[in-house]
Amino acid sequence: MESRILAGPQAGRGPETFADHAARLGPLPRGSAAQATIPVIEASGLLGRGGAGFPVGRKWRSVAGQGGGAPAVLVNGAEGEPLSSKDRTLLRLRPHLVLDGALLAADAVGADRIAIYVGSAHRDARASIERALGERRDIRLPIQLFAAPPTYVAGEESAAVHFVNAADARPTVTPPRPYERGINGRPTLVQNVESLANAALIARSGDAWYREVGRSSTPGSALVTVTGLDRDGVREIEIGTPIGELAEVMGAGRGPHDRRAVLLGGYFGGWVSAERSWDLPLDPLALRGAGSAFGAGVVAFLGHDQCGVRATARIMDYMAGQSAAQCGPCVFGLRAIADATARLANGTAAGDDLPRIERWSQQLAGRGACRHPDGAVGQLLSSLRVFGPEWDLHQRRRTCSREGFVSSATRGKVA
């Protein structure tokens, strides 16, 4: 498949200039022409790329129809997921496509301001957007740039709105959801940068064009971040591409035996064995059916010399540390699960640690203001399924068949 979102100059040439961008793609529908794109975006079948996969057109229609003052648009490039780098790559290379999407969305929903929220650690992405804003002469509403704190939950939509309103990137209790009451109490469209970039292409080329690619139930192309192979990095794929096909392009030369397992969707996603993953389409529906998630497009491989229990323990420790520390079940439950998982991983398991993390995990879902605990335990439960015998070995024998128990803290690519 030819690139779409990343079409244009080679990555080595840096950010595309506005002149090049405008010459390549032509004018963007604005004003009432932008409003008319809402049904086109809906018909395209574009799903949000921030992780939840909510239909983009439906979100725009909800915000446009809210009432209660002129809406706001929040461009979400926080990208707190440690395994993902596709949003900062997009912002760095195609800032004008993202700005196009933001301006289009603002006109479509009738917004009178735009907030651009970029991870504070993603300096190149921020610099690229700043430079791009300086190049444009078609901006007729206030646009403000915000630096998202480098935390996992900062990109959650209510946390993003909270940061713009009160410089506090912790989630708030919902409802009201941001599309009802967000920035300054106005209906707010919170949209991931890749979703906006796609919308800017669909507005020009139409929904039928968007649907021309896609090899499974979900149409279109998507950015993915691949790790754990010889050629790691961000790629644009046709949605529905089998994981094995992508892996082989990225250097997995021996088919499904090349790697052990793959974590899909990131720290909020789920594990699948390499064998099962090879023919599995990178498609939100197919991955959900496999007990995993497309999420924000993370495809992270685990090698044969790496321990699934260890990899999961590192993720759980990170996720417990990334709790916004607002809700008891998340503060205490995630920490307890992470500690028990760490004991299992390093050979000091108490007698009932494994059954306890299973019970706690099942109790935790749905019991936070945001879905941070849900995502974390979803990943853990998938690990218990995929690496079951290994977890048993860590519990019963306090041994590790892969990494041993010496100087393992620095090993492992996944976490």
Next chain:
Amino acid sequence: MSTVRTTARATATELVVDRIACDGFGMCAELLPEMIELDDWGYPIIRAGGVPDELMDHARRAVAVCPVLALRLRRSVRP
């Protein structure tokens, strides 16, 4: 599934916890053990589905007794 049956004979009112406000006092679970249990750290786990009519008075008392006003009854969207 049992939850479906529970919902069918229940009223259209649900117990909702403000998870940020809740400090795990646990009084709700004492007053309404039929619907609320506590996890290992004292935070409530609410049974899925609506509050049955016969428990509504107890549910109202559980809501009223919460020291941080974290528990409330909400009309559910389901009929």
